[in-house]
Amino acid sequence: TLDFHPTGRHFLQIPGPSPVPDRILRAMSLPTIDHRGPEFALLGKRVLSGMQKIFQTKHPVVIYPASGTGAWEAALANTLSPGDPVLMYETGHFASLWNNMATRLGLKTEFLGLPGAEGWRRGVQADMVEKRLRADTQHQIKAVCVVHNETSTGVTSDIRAVRKAIDAAKHPALLMVDSISGLASAEYRHDDWGVDVCVSGSQKGLMLPPGISFNALSPKALEASKTSKLPKSFWAWDEMVDMNKTGYFPYTPNTNLLYGLAEACDMLLDPQQGGLEAVFARHRRWGEGVRAAVKAWSLEIQCVDPAVYSPVLTGVMTPEGIDADAVRKTIYERFDLSLGTGLGKVKGRMFRIGHLGDCNDLTLMAALSGCEMGLKLSGVKLAGSGVQAAMDYFAGHPAPQLLQK
Ligand code: PLP
Structure with missing residues (x-):
């Protein structure tokens, strides 16, 4: 096979899996230990309490040796019964x-x-949720499921507003949130926002390889799990939550990924670095810089509502007649840079630039340079230099932690 790029580092700028910091790679390279031995319990307790802080919850967090899709299934299987209506x-x-x-x-x-293309360009319309729940006077709907950061488009949703909509309708439905790509990059507050189950994964904001995923619970979700009738065994919360109290798991956990997770929690929660608030600010700023580039190119951003621009990734639409996947292929082959493909309805119409994981201003500048060169090589007429616009943004807006020094 042809090795396009024998030297240098590949630029993994897809919106997950995200680049893994060296600190985490080193942590994961430790020898695998006995998952029933005394040393393991310390690791188990450390990651479980670390994840409660990352989700901002006092309630149990369940960790699965599975990708995010598994944790999606766990959320539904643990709380619902066959035939339950779900919004x-x-x-x-x-x-x-x-x-x-x-x-x-x-x-x-x-x-x-929302009808047509609009739905994929805006966040959840909480008023539509409220209206639908008000109409459900018999309270048949058992859960409302929303995606916090829609990775396919670069649009976030206002979860607090969805909670308010459910409360305003005085509806007992559970609120389930997919924050697989939002957690640990975009602001997320499990208890404060009144979420019942939050689903997340390792390979995005947590800066780990793929392979572990999470359910953050609420007392109401735990209560629902006692009567839920969908079949479950591997995904069942009861044994997990019970055994986790001592730092152990009912079946073999992903030990080396948990070493990495412990390191990730230390990095993300480090008070010297400003903790989670600084993490959220960092990604907001990177999003601003990347969008400054897209605007200077005069290309369209997939998200049309600035209130819900994603701090995790930016979806860039290519002009009519330009295949976004052909642009991505050129960029990959020429500049060793991976960008996210358009998924589903928007395939070929957009590409996605991730600003998550182990990034900094200069890695993002490199990624934007690759985009700008590749767009030009693909015959896209750019209004101006996005690279210059992003440099101006980053130089003109020092990161918050640098301002404090
Ligand atoms: N939900 C969102 C928002 C995602 O971004 C992804 C993966 O990219 C998934 C669910 C599916 O997760 P996984 O591919 O880890 O199974």
Whole structure:
């Protein structure tokens, strides 16, 4: 096979898996230990309490040796029963996949959303959720499922507003949130926002390789799990939550990924670095810089509502007649840079630039240079230099922690 790029580091600028910091790679290279031995319990307790801080919850967090899709299934299987009506909201490709899964599991889903292309360019419309729940006077709907950061489009959703909508309708449905790509990059507050189950994964903001995923619970979700009738065994919360109290897991956990997770929690929560608030600010600033580039190119951003621009990734639409995947291929082959493909309805119409994981201003500048060169090579007429605009933004807006020094 042809090795296009024998030297230098590949630029993994897809919106997950994200680049893994060396500190985490080193932590994961430790010898695998006995998962029933005394040393393991310390690791187990460390990652479980670390993840409670990352989710901002006092309630249990469950860790699965599985990708995010597994944790999606766990959220539904632990709380619902066959035939339960569930309200899901279409923000993009991942919301659609979760909806498909719920249907396959035997739930009666209703897929709410804005008509046409609009739905994939805006966040969850909380007023639509409220209206639908008010109409459900018999309280048949058992859960409302929304995606916090829609990775296929670069649009976030206001989860607090969805909670308010459910409360305003005085509806008892559970609120389930997919923050697989939001957690540890975009602001997320589990208890404060009143979320019942949050699903997340390792390969995005947590800066780990793929392979572990999470459910953050609420007391109401735990209560629902006692009567839920969907079949579950591997995913069942009860044994997990019970054994986790002593730092152990009912079946073999992903030990080396947990070493990495412990390191990631230390990095993300480090008070010297400003903790989670600094993490959220860092990604907001990177999003601003990347969008400054896209605007200078005069290309369209997939998200049309500035209030919900994603701090995790930016979806860039290519002009009519330009295949976004052909642009991505050129950029990959020429500059060793991977960008996210358009998924589902927007395939070929957009590409995605990730600003998550082990990034900094200069790695993002390199990624934007690759984009700008590749767009030009693909015959896209650019209004101006996005690279210059992003340099101006980053130089003109020092990172918050540098301002404090
Ligand atoms: N939900 C969202 C928002 C995602 O971004 C992804 C993966 O990119 C998934 C669900 C599916 O997770 P996984 O591919 O880890 O199974």
